[in-house]
Amino acid sequence: MSRDKMLLAIREALPKEATAIPDYQPSATSFDVVQKFIDTLVGIGGAVIKVSSLSVVNDYVIKHFSGQRVVSLVQGVDSYATTLEADPHLLENVALTVVPGAFGVAENGAVWITDGSMGDRALPFIANNLAMIISAQDIVPTLHEAYQRIGADGYNFGTFIAGPSKTADIEQSLVLGAHGPKSNTIFLLA
Amino acid sequence: MDYFLSGSNFGYLLKRTIFDRNSVMKVGLFIPCYVDQFYPKVAIATLELLERLGIDVYYPVNQTCCGQPMANAGFEHLSDKNNKLFIHNFTGFDYIVSPSGSCSLHIKDHLHTRGDDSAAAAIRSRVMELTEFLTDVVQVRSLTSRFHFKVGLHQSCHGQRGLAIAQMSELVAKPFSKSESLLKMVGGLELISLDRKDECCGFGGTFCISEEAVSVKMGKDRIADHIQHDADFITGSDMSCLMHLDGILRRQKSKVRVVHIAEILNAQ
Amino acid sequence: MMGNQPTQDHATRAEVFNRDEARVDWHDKTLWFIRQKRDRAAWTIPDWEALRDQASAIKDNVLSNLHDYLISFEAQAQRNGVVVHWAADAEEHNEIVHQILKRHQVSKIVKSKSMLTEECRLNEYLHDHGVEVVDTDLGERIVQLAGEPPSHIVLPCIHWKKEEIGALFHKHLGTPEGNADPTFLTAAARTHLRQSFMSSKVAITGVNFGVAETGEIVVCTNEGNADLGVQLADVHIACMGIEKLIPERKHLSVFLRLLARSATGQPITTYSSHFRKPRPGQEMHIVLVDNGRSERMKHHSFKNALKCIRCGACMNTCPVYRRSGGHSYNYAIAGPIGSILAPSLDMKQYADLPFASTLCGSCSNVCPVKINIHEQLYQWRQVIVQAGYVSKQKEVGIAAMTAVLSRPWLYRYAGNVGRWFLKTFPTLASNKINPWAKQREMPAPPSQSFRRWYQDNRKKK
Numbered sequence: 001m002s003r004d005k006m007l008l009a010i011r012e013a014l015p016k017e018a019t020a021i022p023d024y025q026p027s028a029t030s031f032d033v034v035q036k037f038i039d040t041l042v043g044i045g046g047a048v049i050k051v052s053s054l055s056v057v058n059d060y061v062i063k064h065f066s067g068q069r070v071v072s073l074v075q076g077v078d079s080y081a082t083t084l085e086a087d088p089h090l091l092e093n094v095a096l097t098v099v100p101g102a103f104g105v106a107e108n109g110a111v112w113i114t115d116g117s118m119g120d121r122a123l124p125f126i127a128n129n130l131a132m133i134i135s136a137q138d139i140v141p142t143l144h145e146a147y148q149r150i151g152a153d154g155y156n157f158g159t160f161i162a163g164p165s166k167t168a169d170i171e172q173s174l175v176l177g178a179h180g181p182k183s184n185t186i187f188l189l190a
Numbered sequence: 191m192d193y194f195l196s197g198s199n200f201g202y203l204l205k206r207t208i209f210d211r212n213s214v215m216k217v218g219l220f221i222p223c224y225v226d227q228f229y230p231k232v233a234i235a236t237l238e239l240l241e242r243l244g245i246d247v248y249y250p251v252n253q254t255c256c257g258q259p260m261a262n263a264g265f266e267h268l269s270d271k272n273n274k275l276f277i278h279n280f281t282g283f284d285y286i287v288s289p290s291g292s293c294s295l296h297i298k299d300h301l302h303t304r305g306d307d308s309a310a311a312a313i314r315s316r317v318m319e320l321t322e323f324l325t326d327v328v329q330v331r332s333l334t335s336r337f338h339f340k341v342g343l344h345q346s347c348h349g350q351r352g353l354a355i356a357q358m359s360e361l362v363a364k365p366f367s368k369s370e371s372l373l374k375m376v377g378g379l380e381l382i383s384l385d386r387k388d389e390c391c392g393f394g395g396t397f398c399i400s401e402e403a404v405s406v407k408m409g410k411d412r413i414a415d416h417i418q419h420d421a422d423f424i425t426g427s428d429m430s431c432l433m434h435l436d437g438i439l440r441r442q443k444s445k446v447r448v449v450h451i452a453e454i455l456n457a458q
Numbered sequence: 459m460m461g462n463q464p465t466q467d468h469a470t471r472a473e474v475f476n477r478d479e480a481r482v483d484w485h486d487k488t489l490w491f492i493r494q495k496r497d498r499a500a501w502t503i504p505d506w507e508a509l510r511d512q513a514s515a516i517k518d519n520v521l522s523n524l525h526d527y528l529i530s531f532e533a534q535a536q537r538n539g540v541v542v543h544w545a546a547d548a549e550e551h552n553e554i555v556h557q558i559l560k561r562h563q564v565s566k567i568v569k570s571k572s573m574l575t576e577e578c579r580l581n582e583y584l585h586d587h588g589v590e591v592v593d594t595d596l597g598e599r600i601v602q603l604a605g606e607p608p609s610h611i612v613l614p615c616i617h618w619k620k621e622e623i624g625a626l627f628h629k630h631l632g633t634p635e636g637n638a639d640p641t642f643l644t645a646a647a648r649t650h651l652r653q654s655f656m657s658s659k660v661a662i663t664g665v666n667f668g669v670a671e672t673g674e675i676v677v678c679t680n681e682g683n684a685d686l687g688v689q690l691a692d693v694h695i696a697c698m699g700i701e702k703l704i705p706e707r708k709h710l711s712v713f714l715r716l717l718a719r720s721a722t723g724q725p726i727t728t729y730s731s732h733f734r735k736p737r738p739g740q741e742m743h744i745v746l747v748d749n750g751r752s753e754r755m756k757h758h759s760f761k762n763a764l765k766c767i768r769c770g771a772c773m774n775t776c777p778v779y780r781r782s783g784g785h786s787y788n789y790a791i792a793g794p795i796g797s798i799l800a801p802s803l804d805m806k807q808y809a810d811l812p813f814a815s816t817l818c819g820s821c822s823n824v825c826p827v828k829i830n831i832h833e834q835l836y837q838w839r840q841v842i843v844q845a846g847y848v849s850k851q852k853e854v855g856i857a858a859m860t861a862v863l864s865r866p867w868l869y870r871y872a873g874n875v876g877r878w879f880l881k882t883f884p885t886l887a888s889n890k891i892n893p894w895a896k897q898r899e900m901p902a903p904p905s906q907s908f909r910r911w912y913q914d915n916r917k918k919k
Contacts, residue, residue: 003544006748010700011525013755018522021705024512024712027505040725088690089656107502107715108725121737122689125682125729143711143726150707156538156735160714162726165682169597169613171620172488173640178596179648179655180682180729221908223863228901230908237912249912255863262817262836264843265856271864351819359497360775360823362506386490390777394816401814402893403473407482407781408816409898437898 029141033106034188037139041109044163045176046184050136057133057187061098065129068095073119074133081119088122097123101132104139104186105146110162111186112146114155121157130161130181136190217247218283220317222293222429223255229429235456236289236320242456243328247287250279258296262395266300273301277309285327286317289452291349292428294319298353319349320452321427325368330375337457338378341449342421343369344412344435345388346428355427359388369427369451376454382419389415393434409438416446423449467810472782485617486780492613493774495723496824502725503715513712514828517765520703521755527670527703528746534673535744538735543745548578551747555580555662555695556587558743562693564589564659568651570677570684571595572664573611573768574697574747576790580662591662592654594683596647603630609784611791612721612770617783651683661687665698666767667713668744671706674734675744678717678727685731693741696733700746701764713767716826721769754802759837763798765827772821772831778814787811794821798834801842809847812838 038048051057054076061070061078071091072080077098085091099118101111111132115121124130140146150158165180176182217240221233240247256276257269276297280286288294297317303310324330345367349355356367373381392398392408399405413435416424424439424446426432432448439446476482500506520527532542545551551574559567567584569575569591581591581602593602597614601607603626608614615623624638633646663684667676675696677684688694704713718724736742755761773779773793784792789800789808794815800808812835821831842848862868894900906914 001544002546002550002748006544006546006700006746006752007525007528009546009748009752010528010755013752014525015522019515019518021519021709022512022515024508026509044724044728092652092656105726108718110726110730115737120689122686125685125689143715147708147711152707155732157731157733157737159685159729159731160726162724162728162730164728165680166728167596167644167681168722169595169600169615170618170623170640170643172491172613172616173620175641175644177648178644178681178683179594179651179686223869226908228903230904230906230911233908234911237916249916251909251912251917252866254866254869257860257863260856260860260863262839263852263856264813264839264848265860266840267844268857268860272860275864275866347816347818347820351823358820358823360820362500362503388820390816390818390820392777392816394818397813397816399893401469401472401778402896403469403476404778404781405816406897407476407479408777411486411781433901434898437894437900440899441897 026144033139033141034136036106037104044109046109046163048186048188050188050190065096069093070096072098074098074100084119088120091123091126094127096129097127098131099124101134104134105143106139107142108162110160112160114158125180127181129183131185133187136188215284217245218280218286219247219249220286220288222290225429232289232429232450232452235452239452239456253279256293256296258293259395261300273303277313280313281309287320287323289320290428291319291346291353295348295352319353319427321369321372322353322355333375335455335457336377337454339422340380340382340420341423341425342382342384342416344391344424344426344431346426346431347390349427350388372455382421384415386415391431391435393431398434409434413438421446423447425449425451425454427451468786468814471786475783475786482781489774489780496720496771499719499723509716510826510828513716513826516709517827521764531668531670531673531703538673540742540744545745545747547749551578551745552580552583554745558695559589559660562659566590567660568592568594568654568658568687569662570687571598572697573791574664574699594651594687610773611768655686655690658691660693661691662695665696665702668698668703669707670703674732676732678730680728682729685729695743697745700748700751717767717769720771720826750803760834762829765829766795767827769826771824775820775824794831798831798838801838805845806847809842
């Protein structure tokens with residue numbers, strides 16, 4: 001069994017004394033978190049729409065995605081779905097999904113979401129367009145605060161999503177919509 | 191041991207810097223082998239410059255090479271005799287100063303002896319590249335030299351990244367450059383800026399031979415950056431890099447020439 | 459650069475790459491552009507250097523506690539419902555993966571980018587066993603269609619021009635001839651690969667980070683190909699080098715701040731997915747691979763290379779890599795980091811790589827985990843020479859040089875020393891013609907050496 005062999009080899013290779021991890025206090029940030037979040041996300045191909053209520057989101061969805069399949073996981077936004085198909089492959093025709101985000105990160109424009117709020121884990125990746133809703137109060141400056149906030153959360157699957165799926169593999173030309181959503185819109189509730 | 195007092199006749203007549211506690215300081219002049227052989231004028235300029243600043247400089251005439259070409263080629267294990275010779279030549283100086291960042295760095299990082307390492311350790315802590323010596327020890331604040339040309343500075347890698355003669359473009363840190371500060375004291379000199387301020391020139395010791403194609407391409411690109419910004423001269427604190435660039439410039443029949451920083455700082 | 463003949467060493471392959479100078483210029487500028495983006499991203503974090511220090515310190519801690527962390531990681535992962543496998547080498551890794559595929563009776567799978575599977579040559583192994591692997595990262599798919607290995611760990615087809623990709627897609631995907639528009643080609647690849655995503659029962663991913671505390675793994679992509687593959691598959695196999703562990707979840711903040719900024723200058727990759735438990739009904743496997751890593755840990759000079767988080771920053775900044783191309787290294791991981799990783803797998807085969815550097819040190823400066831890459835290149839040279847993996851000619855040349863330079867009288871009397879030097883130095887190369895003078899003028903020997911001048915002008919005083 002390689003397990004024991006490997007562990008033995010690793011044990012033998014360890015130095016006599018283990019090194020400790022020094023305390024690390026990231027320097028305080030001075031930027032405006034909401035503005036920084038917006039600037040950063042727009043800079044990486046995302047879009048931010050400030051809204052005062054969910055009904056504005058609802059209007060937006062109806063206006064831009066009428067006649068197309070929308071899966072909303074936010075009550076009050078069309079088309080709110082309480083259950084989804086068991087087979088994630090059937091989500092391939094979803095034009096837009098609206099997902100509640102947990103919080104945003106100003107320094108990189110990412111929004112954290114976990115499996116509990118994404119209906120099906122495939123949904124945020126297979127839908128053609130992804131929208132997430134977060135409150136303007138739920139934006140932290142950097143990833144340090146982000147992980148403090150996540151803490152020991154017992155999610156099964158969690159992900160930071162920052163902007164639309166993208167690639168620059170062909171001569172460094174940025175193309176949005178590589179395999180996942182072609183657009184990423186954050187509705188900022190304030 | 192051949193140590194000869196050489197500074198006393200020159201220094202007094204010239205403008206002194208704030209550095210004036212040199213009466214007891216002894217500086218050993220460490221001239222890289224290829225400078226000794228091909229570029230004696232660089233060594234002369236270094237010697238005269240230090241003398242001008244009122245420093246007592248000694249040149250141990252039995253010196254040969256720091257051992258870097260062999261060590262960088264993977265033959266550090268053969269360098270024992272060479273190291274002993276170096277230690278023999280340079281023990282007893284307050285500072286060992288060299289017009290080469292690369293050779294200074296090699297001594298600083300790799301001069302060792304088997305057994306008692308104390309003599310080697312003393313030298314490792316005292317070896318300095320010329321511009322860092324002028325900046326940190328002599329604390330030169332002004333120079334009388336003049337050089338009426340547009341000059342591009344090739345910041346050689348070992349001096350820069352190894353000895354921290356200048357801030358490195360990769361690091362998030364305050365900019366500074368000891369060589370640039372000195373060049374800015376030279377009358378008439380116009381320092382040009384470069385697109386890539388600290389890209390390697392491709393010399394790399396035996397690399398320039400064993401990886402000829404890439405080495406030359408790197409050199410050509412480095413030169414193009416200087417030419418694009420109208421340099422008359424390319425200067426730097428490593429003659430090895432400049433020798434490589436000069437070889438390409440002359441093959442290209444370019445008007446641009448190379449000049450060691452010691453020659454500029456010593457130009458009257 | 460397609461269809462290069464397999465050649466001897468890095469220098470020879472680099473020389474071939476340099477025959478098309480315009481292409482070298484293009485390659486160099488493309489990568490320098492990424493280096494500049496990296497610089498700008500680094501400068502957005504005022505305490506960037508402290509962050510690098512911290513990342514390096516965390517990895518030091520990992521390398522000195524790896525045994526316990528692995529046991530903790532395994533226990534947590536198992537508690538999460540993940541099957542953990544242990545592979546001592548590449549062969550065992552490939553067998554483990556193949557056994558899982560056999561059990562599920564699949565003949566086609568999707569795989570997102572994993573340098574470990576490149577290192578283990580998993581694709582070839584599975585191909586030989588009747589399984590088709592579809593690489594789903596766009597760049598990887600491009601080189602896969604072309605029958606090449608990636609030339610860069612983050613940008614697999616950075617050496618390809620869009621016109622060539624257009625022609626490749628025309629041949630393999632049936633896109634219109636002559637269309638080289640990146641947006642169009644990416645859309646074509648999306649459609650092409652979507653079919654594979656929709657039909658694959660098994661998805662393989664690499665692992666960017668494994669968390670000892672929680673048993674979760676983190677996979678970072680921009681395209682979303684890892685997530686799409688995994689979330690649509692019945693089985694997720696994550697292949698992971700043992701050095702990918704970090705102690706705690708909170709340490710991800712340090713590494714995720716550094717990774718994308720160092721790699722491409724982005725503030726973070728589009729997706730940073732934390733896989734802790736499989737989806738209900740899904741199987742999740744983690745294959746822990748040693749393949750020389752524990753052996754390397756014993757080497758004081760070289761163990762720091764295990765800190766690598768595969769960002770590729772050292773390649774983008776390397777003036778040699780930019781002008782020789784990834785394939786000149788002939789190893790799955792090219793550039794400076796590849797040159798210190800490869801020799802520990804096969805010192806003889808990769809003896810040339812540590813010499814493919816000027817030791818300029820830029821690689822060490824951009825490295826987000828502060829691996830002393832250029833110092834390790836120097837150390838590898840010593841090890842390789844002592845092991846006897848250099849040409850006899852070079853050995854003789856260096857020995858002669860050492861003999862002269864360690865004897866002042868010989869140095870002085872080696873004829874006209876300048877000429878001696880000129881004759882000796884160039885013969886260190888294997889080529890008969892003088893490689894210095896091929897594209898450079900020789901320095902003109904002066905009338906006298908400095909030593910002679912000194913004795914004439916100073917000694918007399």
